[in-house]
Amino acid sequence: MIRPQPMLYRCPKCGWKDVFAPKSDMLIEKPWEACPNCGGHELECKPAGAMDVAVEKLSKIFS
Numbered sequence: 001m002i003r004p005q006p007m008l009y010r011c012p013k014c015g016w017k018d019v020f021a022p023k024s025d026m027l028i029e030k031p032w033e034a035c036p037n038c039g040g041h042e043l044e045c046k047p048a049g050a051m052d053v054a055v056e057k058l059s060k061i062f063s
């Protein structure tokens, strides 16, 4: 089984970003249609690195 690749989504307008980690290998292309912070539709998407995932987990623990 292939482990799903976490994806880092970022809004260039307001700087919002979040890591989307699929629970299965079912392909979900766009977990966010628009930025939940400012509503911008131009979300950047790239494979999340190990650092991105670690930072995301820490930010959820400490927020």
Ligand SMILES: [Zn+2]
Pocket: 011, 012, 013, 014, 015, 016, 035, 036, 037, 038, 039, 040
């Ligand atoms: Zn935004």
